[in-house]
Each structure stands twice: as C-alpha cells, then as structure tokens.
Amino acid sequence: MSEFKSFSMELAGRTLTVDVGRVAKQANGAAFMHYGDTTVLSTATASKEPRDGVDFFPLSVEYEEKMYAVGKIPGGFNKREGKASENATLTSRVIDRPMRPLFPKDYRNDVTIDNLVMSVDPDCSPELTAMLGSAICVAISDIPFDGPCATTQVGLINGEFIINPSNAQMKDSDLKLTVASTREKVIMIEAGANQVPEAKMIEAIYKADEVNKEIIAFIDKIVAECGKEKHTYQSCAVPEELFAAIKEIVPPAEMEVAVFTDDKQTREKNIDEITTRLKEAFADKEEWLAVLGEAVYQYQKKTVRKMILKDHKRPDGREITQIRPLAAEVDIIPRVHGSSMFTRGQTQICDVVTLAPLSEAQKIDGLNETEVNKRYMHHYNFPSYSVGETKVSRGPGRREIGHGALAERALLPVLPSEEEFPYAIRAVSETFESNGSTSMASTCASCMSLMAAGVPIKKMVAGISCGLVTGDTDDDFVLLTDIQGLEDFFGDMDFKVTGTDEGITAIQMDIKIHGLTRPIVEGAIARCRDARMYIMENCMKKAIAEPRKTVNEYAPKIIQTSIDPAKIGDVVGQRGKTINAIIEETGVKIDITDDGNVSICGTDQAAMDKALQYINTIVTDFEEGQILEGTVVSIKEFGAFVEFAPGKQGMVHISKISDHRINHVEDVLTLGDVVKVKCLGLDRKSGKFSFSMKDVEAEA
Numbered sequence: 269m270s271e272f273k274s275f276s277m278e279l280a281g282r283t284l285t286v287d288v289g290r291v292a293k294q295a296n297g298a299a300f301m302h303y304g305d306t307t308v309l310s311t312a313t314a315s316k317e318p319r320d321g322v323d324f325f326p327l328s329v330e331y332e333e334k335m336y337a338v339g340k341i342p343g344g345f346n347k348r349e350g351k352a353s354e355n356a357t358l359t360s361r362v363i364d365r366p367m368r369p370l371f372p373k374d375y376r377n378d379v380t381i382d383n384l385v386m387s388v389d390p391d392c393s394p395e396l397t398a399m400l401g402s403a404i405c406v407a408i409s410d411i412p413f414d415g416p417c418a419t420t421q422v423g424l425i426n427g428e429f430i431i432n433p434s435n436a437q438m439k440d441s442d443l444k445l446t447v448a449s450t451r452e453k454v455i456m457i458e459a460g461a462n463q464v465p466e467a468k469m470i471e472a473i474y475k476a477d478e479v480n481k482e483i484i485a486f487i488d489k490i491v492a493e494c495g496k497e498k499h500t501y502q503s504c505a506v507p508e509e510l511f512a513a514i515k516e517i518v519p520p521a522e523m524e525v526a527v528f529t530d531d532k533q534t535r536e537k538n539i540d541e542i543t544t545r546l547k548e549a550f551a552d553k554e555e556w557l558a559v560l561g562e563a564v565y566q567y568q569k570k571t572v573r574k575m576i577l578k579d580h581k582r583p584d585g586r587e588i589t590q591i592r593p594l595a596a597e598v599d600i601i602p603r604v605h606g607s608s609m610f611t612r613g614q615t616q617i618c619d620v621v622t623l624a625p626l627s628e629a630q631k632i633d634g635l636n637e638t639e640v641n642k643r644y645m646h647h648y649n650f651p652s653y654s655v656g657e658t659k660v661s662r663g664p665g666r667r668e669i670g671h672g673a674l675a676e677r678a679l680l681p682v683l684p685s686e687e688e689f690p691y692a693i694r695a696v697s698e699t700f701e702s703n704g705s706t707s708m709a710s711t712c713a714s715c716m717s718l719m720a721a722g723v724p725i726k727k728m729v730a731g732i733s734c735g736l737v738t739g740d741t742d743d744d745f746v747l748l749t750d751i752q753g754l755e756d757f758f759g760d761m762d763f764k765v766t767g768t769d770e771g772i773t774a775i776q777m778d779i780k781i782h783g784l785t786r787p788i789v790e791g792a793i794a795r796c797r798d799a800r801m802y803i804m805e806n807c808m809k810k811a812i813a814e815p816r817k818t819v820n821e822y823a824p825k826i827i828q829t830s831i832d833p834a835k836i837g838d839v840v841g842q843r844g845k846t847i848n849a850i851i852e853e854t855g856v857k858i859d860i861t862d863d864g865n866v867s868i869c870g871t872d873q874a875a876m877d878k879a880l881q882y883i884n885t886i887v888t889d890f891e892e893g894q895i896l897e898g899t900v901v902s903i904k905e906f907g908a909f910v911e912f913a914p915g916k917q918g919m920v921h922i923s924k925i926s927d928h929r930i931n932h933v934e935d936v937l938t939l940g941d942v943v944k945v946k947c948l949g950l951d952r953k954s955g956k957f958s959f960s961m962k963d964v965e966a967e968a
Contacts, residue, residue, distance in 0.1 A: 272289040272290045273494055274287050274288075275486070275489065275490050277482075277483075277486045279303070279479075279483065280431040282304045282392055282432075283302075283303075283304070284302070284303050284397075285302040286404055287299070287301075287302070288408060288494045289494065291309060292309060295311040295312060295313050295409075296409040296410055296411050297405040297406055297408045297409025297496070298311045298312075298405055299311075299404040299405040299408070301397050301398075301400065301401040301404075303389070303396070303397045303400075304389040305387055305389035305392065306385075306387060306388055306389040306392040306393070307397075308383055308385050308394055308398045309383070309384040309386060309401075310381070310382070310383050310384075310398060310401025310404065310405040311381070312379065312380070312381050312402070312405040312406045313379070313382075314377050314379045314380075315377045317377065317502070318375075318376035318377050318501070318502050318504060319376055319378055323504075323562045323565075324376075325371055325373075325375055326376065326377075327368055327371065327379045327380075327381070328379070329360045329361075329380075329381045329383075330360060330380070330382045331352070331357075331360045331363065331395070331398055332349070332382065332383065332385060333349065333352075333355070333356050333385050333394075333635050334349060334384065334385055336386075337387050337388045337635055338388050354632075355635075357666050359383075359398065359399075361666055362395070362446060362458055363381065363383070363399050365778050366419070366448035366456035367402065367403065367415075369455065369781060370413055370414045370415050370417060371411075371413055371414075372412050373505075374503045375412055376502075376504045377411075379411060381406065383398035383401060383402060385635065388635050390435045391435070392432075392434070393421060393432065393435075394635060396419060396420075396421050396432060396446075399446075399448070400419060403415060403417045403487065404416070404490060407487055407491050407495065408490060408491055408494050408495045410497060410498055410499045411499070412498045412499070413498070414782065415450065415487075416450075416451075416491065417449060417450050417484070418479075418480040418484045419447065419449075419480065420432065420446075420447055420477075420479040420480050421444070421445065421446050421447075421476070422443060422445040423437055423443055423444065424442045424443035424445075424461075424472065425440050429471075429472055431475070442461065442464060443459065443464050443472060444459065444460045444461070445457070445458070445459040445472050445476065446458040446476075447473055447476035447480065448480070449476075449480035449481065450484070450782060451481060453782065453783020453784055454473065454477055454783055454784050454786075454789060455779060456777060456778070457473060457775050457789075458775065458776055459772070459774060459776075460677040460773070461681065461767075461772050461773055462681040463681055463682075463727070463767065463768050463770045463771035463773060464771045465770070465771045465772075466771065466772060466794065469771075469772050469775070469793065470790055473789065506559050506566055507556075507559075510556050510559065510563050511566070513549075513550070513556075514563060514567060517549055518542050518546070518567070520571060523567060523568065523571045524571055524575065525538075526538035526539060526542060527539070527568050527572055527583055528575070528585070529583065530583070530584030530586075530613075531614075532614055532703045532752075533656060535754065536656075539564065539568065543560070543564050546564065547560065568754075568758065569758040572754060572758045573758055576588075576746055576759075577737050577738075577744070577746055580746060582748065582755070583752070583755065584613075588746060588747065589795065589799075590749065591732070591749060591750045591799055591802060591803065592612050592614075592752070593611075593613060594612055594807040595807070596608065596610050596611070596712070596713075596716060597811050598716055598717065598719075598720040598811050601618070604620050604621070604622070605620075605721045605822060605823040606620070606718060606719075606721025606722070606723070606820070607619065607621070607717050607720060608717040608811065609700075610709050610807075610808075611701075611709075612709055612750065613750075613752060614704075614752070615702055615704055615706055615752075616701040616702075617697050617699055617709040617712075617713040618713065619695055619697045619698070619713035619714045619717040620695070620698070621693065621695050621696075621714070621718055621721040622694045622696075623692070623693060623721060623723075623824060624691065624692045624693075624694070624824065625690075625692065625824065625859055625869040626686060626690055626691065626867060627692075629641040629642055630642040630692075643686065643692050643693065644676060644679070644680060644683055644695075645692075645693070645694045646675045646676030646697070646710075647672050647694070647695070648664075648671040648675060648699070648706075648707070648710055649664070649668060649698050650668050650702065651698075651699065654699040654700060654701050654702040655703075671697075671707040671710065672697070672710075674764065674774060675695075675707055675710040675766075676695075677773070678729055678731055678766035678773045678774040679711065679714060679715060679718070679773070680773075681773045682727045682728075682773070684726070689723060689724055690826050690867055691723075691824075691826065693718070693723060695717060695718065697709075697710035697714060703753045704750070704755070705732070705733035705751065705762070705764065708731035708732050708764055708766065709731075711729060711730065711731035711774075712729075712803060712807075712808060715728055715729045716811055716812050718815070719814065719815040720812055720816065721816070721823065722815060722817065722818050722820065724815045727768035727769070728804050728809070729766055730767075730800040730801075731766035731767075732750055732764075732765065732800050732803065733751050733762055733763060733764045733765075734747055734748065734749055734751070734761070734763040734764075734765070734792040734796050734799075735747070735748035735751030735755045735759040735761055735762060735763070736748065736759055736760045736761035736779075736788060736792070737758075737759050737760060742785050747788070747792055747795055749796075749799050760780050760781045761777065761784065761792070762776075762777070762779075763775075763778075764777070765792075765793060769801060772793075822871070824870060824871055825876060826869045827867070827876050827877075828868075829865075829866045829868075829880060829883065829884070830864050831860075831883065832864060833864040835887040836862075836864060838887060838915070838916075839866075839886050840860070841914070845914075845915065846886070846914045847860075849915070850882050850883070850913075850914050853914070854872075854878050854879040855870060855875050856875055856876050856879045857869040857870065858879065866883060882913035882914060883913070885912050885913040885916060886914075886915065886916050890947050890957045891947060892948065893946065893947060894947040895945070895946055896910075896912050896918070896947065897912070897943070898911050898912040898913075898918070899940060899941070899942050899943075900937050900938070900940060900941045900943060901917065901939065902939075903933050903937060903938075904933070905922075907920050908922075908925065908933050908937050910959065918958075918959045919956070920943075920945055920958075920959045924948075924961060924962055924963070925961050926961070926962055943961055944964045945959040945960060946959065946960050946963040946964045948960050
C-alpha cells in the first residue's frame with residue numbers, strides 16, 4: 269500500500285491542499301484536492317497499449333458536477349445527475365486545451381482525466397481546483413507528460429486585480445480571465461471582459477503567469493516526493509524512410525503547388541490525387557499504407573510552415589496582415605425578429621435573433637448557491653455540409669457549445685440592462701460555410717443581427733483570429749491575421765480576440781506548442797485589434813451602423829409597470845382566475861415578480877394597452893368622483909353590477925341608473941352593455957363603494 273502524503277500552500281489567501289496516496293490508488297495518478305472547503309478528486313488513467321487505427325492522441329477530459337456538492341438533489345423525475353451541463357462541458361475544454369500539447373505527439377494510448385466535484389466553497393472555484401488537480405494527477409502519474417502546468421484566474425474590480433476571485437467578487441468584476449502556464453511560457457488564455465483595454469489585459473495575463481510559476485514550484489515538490497517513473501510507449505511516428513520515398517514521388521515544388529490555393533475544395537482535390545498516386549506506389553508496403561494519411565498530412569504541414577516562415581507566403585496568396593474578402597448584410601430572413609449574414613472568405617455565418625419576455629430566460633440549476641437566470645443565450649450550429657462532408661447530426665457537441673459560449677461572452681458586456689430592454693434574447697448562429705474561425709464570424713454576425721432586431725447594444729463588437737508559425741528559436745515566428753482552416757491545422761496557435769473600439773470583450777487562445785513568449789502574446793493582441801477595427805469600419809457598419817430604434821413588427825412588444833406588492837394577489841386572483849381572464853381576453857403574456865414589477869408582452873399594442881388599463885384599475889383604490897368604464901355583468905332587482913376589470917366590480921343601484929324613475933333595471937340595461945359610472949364614495953350602510961350612471965350623464 270502506497271504511503272499517504274499531504275502537501276499544502278497558501279494560494280490567494282486560502283489554503284490549497286493536495287492529498288496523494290489517500291484515495292483512488294488504482295488510477296495511474298490521483299490527487300485529492302482541497303481549496304478552502306472545495307473538494308475535487310482528480311484522476312488520470314491510461315491504456316497499456318495504443319488504440320488501433322487512430323491518427324490522433326485519444327485524450328478525454330471530464331468534469332463531473334455532483335449536486336450533493338452544494339446540498340441539492342437533482343431536479344426532474346430522474347433524481348440523479350444526467351448529461352453534463354454547459355458549464356461542465358466548457359470546464360472540460362479549458363482543462364483539455366493547455367494540457368493536450370504537453371503529451372508526446374506520437375502517443376496514441378487512451379488517456380482519461382476525470383474530475384469529480386464533491387464539495388463547493390463559494391469562495392474557492394471548483395473549476396480552478398479541477399484545473400490544478402488535472403495537472404497534478406498527470407504530473408505524478410507514469411503517463412508521459414511534459415509538464416507540470418498551472419492555472420490561475422484573475423478578476424478586475426475598481427481597477428485592481430483579484431487573484432482567484434470568489435463567486436461574490438466575480439459578480440462585480442470587469443474581467444474573468446483564466447491563464448495556464450508552464451514554468452517558462454503561457455500556454456492557454458480564456459477571458460470574458462467588460463471592454464478591458466489591451467494593455468490592461470496583457471498586464472492581467474502576466475500577473476496570472478507569475479502566480480502560475482509559484483504553483484508549479486509547489487507541484488514540483490509533490491512530483492519529487494510522489495512522482496512515478498514515466499512509462500515507455502509504442503511510438504506512432506511516421507518513419508523517416510517513408511517521408512524520403514514520398515518526396516521522390518511528390519517533390520516539394522509539386523506539394524507547394526497543390527496546397528497553395530485560396531479555394532479549400534481545390535486544395536483537397538489536389539491532395540486526394542497525390543494520396544491516390546502514393547497508395548498505388550506503395551501498394552506492396554502494408555506498414556506504410558497504415559500511416560500514409562498521417563505522412564501526407566505531415567508533408568503538407570511542413571510545406572506550408574516553411575513557405576510562411578521563410579518566405580511570408582500564405583497558402584491563398586495573402587499578405588500576413590491581410591483579411592480575406594468581407595461581406596455583410598442584414599434582414600436576409602423574413603418574419604424573424606432580427607437576422608444577418610457575415611462572410612469572410614470561405615467562412616459564412618447566418619445569425620438569427622429572437623426576442624421574448626424575461627420569463628423565458630434560461631434557468632440554470634448548477635453548483636452555484638442559487639438558481640441562475642440566463643437572459644442572453646447564444647447557440648452555434650456546425651452542420652457537416654458547411655465543410656462539404658456528410659454526417660448525421662447528433663446535436664451540439666463540445667465544439668459547438670464552446671463556440672457558442674465564446675460568441676455569447678463576446679457580446680454580453682455591450683447588452684443593455686433588463687431595465688433598459690426587458691427582453692430575453694436568443695441568438696442562433698448557423699454555419700453555412702466553414703474555412704477558419706467561424707466563432708469570430710458568429711460574433712460579427714450576431715452583433716449585426718442584434719442591432720437589426722432593435723436591441724440597443726452599447727457598442728459594436730467584432731472578432732478575428734490570429735495564427736502563428738514558429739521556427740527553431742523564440743525570436744523566429746510569424747503572426748498571421750485571419751487564419752483559414754489550413755493555417756489553423758498546420759500552424760501553432762489560434763488566438764481569438766473580440767472587442768469594441770474601447771477594449772477587449774473575450775479571448776480564447778489555443779496552441780499546439782509548449783507555450784508563447786510575451787512578444788507573441790502582445791503582438792497577437794495588437795494584430796487582432798487592428799483587424800477588428802478594419803472589419804467594423806469596412807464591412808459591418810456598411811450593413812448596419814447602429815441599432816434600430818424599435819423592435820420589428822413581428823417581435824413582441826413589452827410594457828413595464830410597477831404595482832404595490834401587496835396588490836399582487838388582487839391582480840392574480842384566486843387560483844389565477846383574474847390574471848388568466850385578462851390574458852384570455854387580450855391575448856398578451858403577463859409576468860409579475862415578487863417585488864411588484866409587471867411585464868406585459870404581446871404583438872398587438874391596443875391589446876397590451878387594454879391589459880395595462882385592467883391592471884391599473886385593479887390596483888387603484890376607488891375614489892369619490894372617479895369616472896370609470898365597465899361592462900354590465902349581472903342584473904338584479906335592486907340594480908346592476910358593473911365589472912371595470914376582471915375581478916373588480918361595483919354596484920349601481922336602480923335609483924342611480926337613470927335621471928328618471930325606472931321600474932326594472934332591464935328597461936335600461938342588458939348584460940354586456942358597456943357603461944360609464946361615477947364613484948359616489950363609500951355607502952354608510954353597506955360599507956361598500958356605490959356608483960352612479962345618471963351623475964355621469966348629468967355632468968356631460
């Protein structure tokens with residue numbers, strides 16, 4: 269039995285403790301993590317042999333949210349956790365992205381990193397604890413890994429940086445930044461920001477990097493005492509003699525011609541023809557055929573990287589700072605509340621916005637202290653036809669969820685408040701064509717469709733991706749503005765930045781190398797700013813320069829008012845009878861909050877005004893001399909009952925109906941008559957308000 273050891277460090281004013289050898293001893297590596305009262309079990313396991321037939325590293329990262337961690341029983345009929353939440357999916361992606369490049373490129377054994385959230389302290393992020401736990405459990409395991417790495421979160425409140433902010437602090441923060449580093453370089457950046465200036469963002473990134481270096485020193489101590497010797501593995505690298513044979517058949521000059529074109533389909537056709545020739549040439553070499561696809565990929569990659577790095581020549585002939593041809597238009601889909609299409613080269617996104625009452629906001633029941641209402645929802649779809657492939661749709665995967673969340677994060681800072689614009693908003697980005705950075709095209713398209721829908725956003729937002737090709741030294745690199753798919757596949761970085769003309773709203777950085785130097789980070793952020801300014805001025809503003817002043821005719825209209833909370837019961841009525849009667853008669857939707865805020869939603873302004881009149885009548889106490897209009901709903905021998913709004917009635921005595929004597933109420937009134945009455949005040953005998961029709965006629 270292995271010895272149980274515990275290690276602790278102070279991290280942002282709280283104690284981080286790692287227990288090794290206490291639990292999950294059959295995993296290749298296990299770290300029982302405690303950050304404050306947040307508890308996460310992180311484990312790493314690997315298969316003993318490589319998986320057959322795969323040309324990639326089969327890494328799976330899981331982040332499991334257990335509702336017992338916050339003292340809740342899962343909702344619904346099935347009282348156990350089901351499909352991973354969006355937050356769990358996004359957390360898994362953030363763990364995966366910095367760690368994947370640190371495994372050997374020729375490693376094909378299955379690896380699973382699992383994080384089980386068992387307790388949540390609101391002051392200590394379970395996501396961050398899982399990120400650290402993942403790095404530690406792999407570092408101490410026998411799985412080959414060029415780590416360790418560490419992750420830190422940074423907030424920004426009143427201009428001051430907060431390291432690993434609590435839930436409460438994050439609500440007031442202008443920045444939610446996550447940075448992962450090795451001991452030498454930054455390897456991952458993810459951010460959502462309230463138009464934070466570029467210089468401030470860079471300062472925050474390297475503030476996190478400093479903390480990461482302290483954590484790595486702590487991890488090094490754990491590895492020194494508990495780390496296992498890394499196991500040997502069967503390399504899946506392409507034999508050098510195969511590369512030599514391929515170059516004899518397809519010289520480098522021919523490969524350059526094949527890959528250097530601005531049309532993705534032409535390039536794929538060229539490569540297919542080359543691959544077919546090679547298969548025929550190596551028909552008798554079965555071991556080579558098994559890795560031929562990977563060899564051709566590597567050959568393409570080396571060709572593209574050499575031309576970019578040495579000659580600054582891009583596959584489609586652009587300059588390194590040049591953006592592909594742009595096009596934008598709005599209102600391309602009839603009858604929807606807002607729509608736009610944004611095209612950049614062979615990347616094309618159609619975005620559609622739908623507006624609804626706030627009651628239709630998404631309710632998220634997760635590991636927060638309370639249920640969260642998500643007012644703005646951005647969904648991204650990536651059908652197979654967008655890349656010319658055939659594939660059955662199985663619903664959104666991790667990529668779709670991640671891209672939608674990035675575009676959503678990009679636009680959240682510029683949305684109007686609920687008081688300014690009392691709508692729930694859903695934007696859906698449909699990928700029509702894809703050849704590089706559809707998430708950034710989604711940001712541009714959704715910004716325009718929001719403006720077309722009449723959402724009064726504070727600033728226009730655009731996004732672009734910057735790529736990278738590195739050489740043999742840290743100083744030998746080329747940054748590429750607006751990378752297409754080929755440059756993403758064969759390059760070293762996909763650095764996405766969104767923002768306004770004032771600052772950054774979101775960042776997502778993925779790399780395939782062991783980190784970025786500060787000049788690369790600063791250069792990419794500056795390059796992205798220049799590009800997004802160009803996109804806004806030369807494309808987006810030409811399609812729509814500012815938000816429309818009103819929502820369109822097909823969008824619901826909303827009237828807001830406030831009532832005394834004590835009167836809510838009067839408006840709702842017994843078992844909802846009163847409010848349902850208003851809804852049935854007017855066709856509107858009515859939402860009332862506990863503090864008396866009322867939203868009336870509909871497409872017919874007259875019907876909405878009528879519903880508002882009814883509510884105002886119900887909550888307003890009768891006053892002597894007040895003139896009211898209502899409908900005769902009941903006739904008795906002694907008078908008639910008039911309903912001024914559902915559930916609110918008054919009685920007109922027979923003597924007050926006409927200025928001359930009548931023997932029967934029916935001689936003057938019938939059910940359904942709409943009449944005007946005057947309030948005479950409280951009747952001393954009955955203690956109820958009395959009303960008169962004849963006094964209205966007398967005044968007229």
